[in-house]
């Protein structure tokens with residue numbers, strides 16, 4: 277048995293989810309004739325209290341489409357230096373939209389309204405790229421599952437409004453933040469112009485991300501999705517998995533968060549660990565002490581069938597998820613404590 281803590285994307289559909297997939301009513305979604313996709317899009321739009329939602333194969337494509345909807349080539353967006361849109365989407369910001377990123381030195385992947393304000397190029401200074409968009413991430417991935425303080429998001433929105441900037445949320449793991457902080461999705465829907473929500477992370481489906489947004493911004497979304505190659509046919513099978521996840525896999529995220537906290541506590545008791553980042557949701561980031569290399573540690577864990585990921589700069593990451601059972605959790609805690 278391999279215990280895979282590399283990511284919450286490694287989960288397989290549960291029996292209930294497989295039944296929902298098998299029984300899905302489908303149609304050709306490129307003609308907008310897939311009733312299950314239409315239902316999922318309606319459901320996510322309503323969840324955020326937003327007008328429009330569109331189903332995408334991946335979170336990267338949904339983010340990239342959102343960036344394209346908000347920008348023109350030559351313009352600039354503002355994001356944290358660790359942002360997924362900048363670091364892990366293959367350079368899509370420049371490839372797809374011809375846009376540059378002003379990177380902000382945030383805290384655990386989160387930026388402040390003050391930093392956003394200071395990063396905006398004066399619109400009449402034609403030497404610099406025109407700033408048109410701010411991208412936030414909640415929870416942050418490289419920032420270790422950190423959750424924004426909602427009051428800060430409201431302040432960022434005020435800066436965006438004052439400067440005519442769009443505001444996109446990479447909400448790949450927004451559901452984790454909503455559960456951890458007991459927040460209302462509709463509050464997010466009021467603030468952001470576009471929000472991407474992944475179903476293939478903690479929610480446990482094989483694929484799918486829904487991009488929700490305000491009507492004016494989303495007008496061209498289906499064309500952009502087509503351009504990016506994301507028009508899918510009988511994809512209602514996967515939308516059915518998404519609907520199932522909304523009904524069955526949201527509240528249980530609290531279990532993932534509990535296990536992640538317990539892993540963090542365990543690591544704090546290990547002499548070979550130099551630092552553990554605060555653990556708010558399902559991601560644990562920690563650093564080893566000088567004597568031991570990340571490679572050695574990972575190899576030795578692999579030999580015990582425990583997989584984690586190396587995020588670079590000394591960061592090791594474990595992510596808890598639907599397929600990480602209580603039994604596995606006991607084994608990992610014992611192996612971490614026993615490792616010397």
Ligand SMILES: *Cc1c(COP(=O)(O)O)cnc(C)c1O
Nearest residue numbers: 334335336337360413417446448
């Ligand atoms: C996983 C993830 C995405 C989307 O990734 P895909 O693999 O393209 O679905 C986007 N943003 C963040 C923060 C993520 O963690």
